[in-house]
Amino acid sequence: MKNSRLMILAILLLAGILITQLNQIPNLNKQLLQAKSTLKQAKTNQKQSQTIVSSPQSQQDHVSKSTKIVTSFVKTFSNQPTSSYPETLKGLASQRVINELTQTFAPSVTFSHKAHYDVPIVAIKNAWGSDLEYLVIAKSDAQSVAYTITYDTDEKQVTDMSRLTLKGAFDNEK
Template sequence: MKNSRLMILAILLLAGILITQLNQIRNLDKQLRQAKADLKQTKLSHKKSETIVSSPQSQQDNVSGSTKIVTSFVKTFSNQPTSSYPEILKGMASQKGINELTQTFAPSVTFSDKAHYDVPLVAIKNGWGSDLNYLVVVKSDVQSVAYAITYDIDEKKVTNMSRLTLKGAFDNEK
């Protein structure tokens, strides 16, 4: 009788351990899949970094071309009516960027039909990587406006914008 009770107790204990181990196998499997995905992403990121470091001329060409596109983008939207943004900016910016520009920034800046805006300053903050960060100043006879613009080299589009306040040399608003 004692032996059968001990045997039942041992079987229950082993069954509990077995169930716990099976449950941990599922959790470990999930962790393994996540680790493999992280490793794959890290390898891709490392490969991009390796490419940039091994071919600085290529990255310099990317930055030069991107700067021209960002300058053209800013000249286009600052000298066109807001209603035409979805058509004229379609290949230059992401849909999020166009919507943000149309709904947020354009109404806060007076883009008149008679005013002509120049782009006296396009400065790059970060020239390495697939996302380039620019500071762009747009200036007319009446006002100056500054934007922080993110350009994605892979997508070849402006992906993000924010308007900045100007103090100093470019601040000629009355």
Template sequence: MKNSRLMIFVILVLAVILITQLNQIPNLDKQLLQAKATLKQAKTSQEQSQTIVSSPQSQQDNVSKSTKIVASFVKTFSNQPTSSYPETLKGMASQKVINELAQTFAPSVTFNDKAHYEVPMVAIKNAWGSDLEYLVVAKSDAQSVAYTITYNTDEKQITDISRLSLKGAFDNEK
């Protein structure tokens, strides 16, 4: 009789343990899903970190390409009549910039058939992010003109331009 009571007690204890474990299954499933989500987030964060660490080379490539585009843009609009801006600058600059050049800059700067502008200086002002900022000088025999230009690497075009007054080394206007 004592053995049967002991056996019943052990069976009851095992049954309680089994029921407790079965009740834990939904909580364990939740913990598993949460752990998977955390792992996925950690992998994504690691990929972003690797991209940031490896981005200086890609950013340097972006800066190099966009510097050439900006220099070509300044040379193009400096040596073209304003009436040709919509055709020649399309794709290089936003419509806002083209309109600004045609209406604001061109009348205040002498771009005539005899003057030929070179671009002796393209300096980067801000090299990080999708908007690169440049300081560009266009120079002819008669005058020099400086611009700050914003190039958007996502849109792959010039999104802002403003003319600066020159003092010092490039101030050779007669």
């Protein structure tokens, strides 16, 4: 009789442990999925880093192509009328950047016709990651204008820009 009570107690104890463990399975599945997602992201980041480090020529070519696109972008918006921005800048910049250019960033020249801008300086501020940051100076006979431009290599377009004030060597003092 005593053995049967011990057996029943042991069975109830084991059943309680089994039920507790079964209740934890969904929580453990969530943790497993989260860990797999984190591992996948870490592997992707490691692969990107290894690619950049192991093939600097590839990264340099990548940056060179992006620099040419940014230079073309600045020449295009600097030397086109503001009304043509939606057509001429499509594909080169995000819609938000095109809207900002149309409203606020268009170079202002006090002459009756728009001056021609050259782009003598396109300097890279940050060459790592999917967003490249540039410092660009556009220069005309009347003024020089500096911009910081963010180019997204995944989207292959300018995603952000801001106009800077120039002091010193690029001021056209006449």
